[in-house]
Amino acid sequence: DTAVSQTPKYLVTQMGNDKSIKCEQNLGHDTMYWYKQDSKKFLKIMFSYNNKELIINETVPNRFSPKSPDKAHLNLHINSLELGDSAVYFCASSPEFQGEETQYFGPGTRLLVL
Amino acid sequence: GDSVTQMEGPVTLSEEAFLTINCTYTATGYPSLFWYVQYPGEGLQLLLKATKADDKGSNKGFEATYRKETTSFHLEKGSVQVSDSAVYFCARQNTGFQKLVFGTGTRLLVSP
Numbered sequence: 749d750t751a752v753s754q755t756p757k758y759l760v761t762q763m764g765n766d767k768s769i770k771c772e773q774n775l776g777h778d779t780m781y782w783y784k785q786d787s788k789k790f791l792k793i794m795f796s797y798n799n800k801e802l803i804i805n806e807t808v809p810n811r812f813s814p815k816s817p818d819k820a821h822l823n824l825h826i827n828s829l830e831l832g833d834s835a836v837y838f839c840a841s842s843p844e845f846q847g848e849e850t851q852y853f854g855p856g857t858r859l860l861v862l
Numbered sequence: 863g864d865s866v867t868q869m870e871g872p873v874t875l876s877e878e879a880f881l882t883i884n885c886t887y888t889a890t891g892y893p894s895l896f897w898y899v900q901y902p903g904e905g906l907q908l909l910l911k912a913t914k915a916d917d918k919g920s921n922k923g924f925e926a927t928y929r930k931e932t933t934s935f936h937l938e939k940g941s942v943q944v945s946d947s948a949v950y951f952c953a954r955q956n957t958g959f960q961k962l963v964f965g966t967g968t969r970l971l972v973s974p
Contacts, residue, residue, distance in 0.1 A: 752905075783962075788966070789900075789949055789966065789967040789969075790964070790966050790967070791906075791951065791964040791967070792964070793961050793962065793963075796961065804961055806961075838905055838906065840906075850896075850908050850911065851908075851962060852908075853898075853905040853906040853907070854905055855904060855905040856904075856905050
């Protein structure tokens with residue numbers, strides 16, 4: 749069973765389009781995250797949700813809007829895609845927000861904006 | 863602010879060589895420290911972690927010791943294998959605040 753899954757795995761789209769990436773975890777965790785990995789492999793957090801509430805928003809442009817319909821899902825919607833949005837987006841989850849809980853990562857969604 | 867600095871790669875080794883990947887962190891708060899590994903085309907997997915000074919994390923032959931006096935968490939392995947070829951990320955997490963701050967990653971290439 750896949751613990752943290754993301755769809756789609758690959759996404760190629762034109763500049764200006766709107767797209768969504770979905771993430772689901774079956775670990776029963778309370779907290780979920782989105783990270784962005786750029787072409788140089790640099791990883792940075794974008795958002796964190798705890799029990800469907802936004803906890804962390806790391807100065808991400810408001811074209812990016814996370815949505816958490818329930819604590820097992822955290823989707824990422826991106827409006828008006830730009831070339832610089834091309835990256836690998838990783839979803840992750842952890843049991844709690846407080847404390848040193850290990851984060852479990854999904855396989856990543858490779859987004860290419862043309 | 864909080865940051866993690868890793869040695870630049872790629873690190874190229876022959877099989878059975880000794881591996882060290884350096885990692886240092888900014889000394890703010892009392893962070894937990896992690897090493898994550900990313901195999902080609904895959905997501906990140908936790909390799910090991912240490913939550914307080916002098917703790918040693920270990921897994922799959924890899925080790926790292928939390929050194930508060932040198933603010934370091936260097937990754938070591940005595941004998942690398944071709945299957946260890948991957949990108950290794952050092953990361954910190956402040957106590958009570960779940961955001962992981964990653965280093966830039968170090969690519970390891972092991973040849974037979």
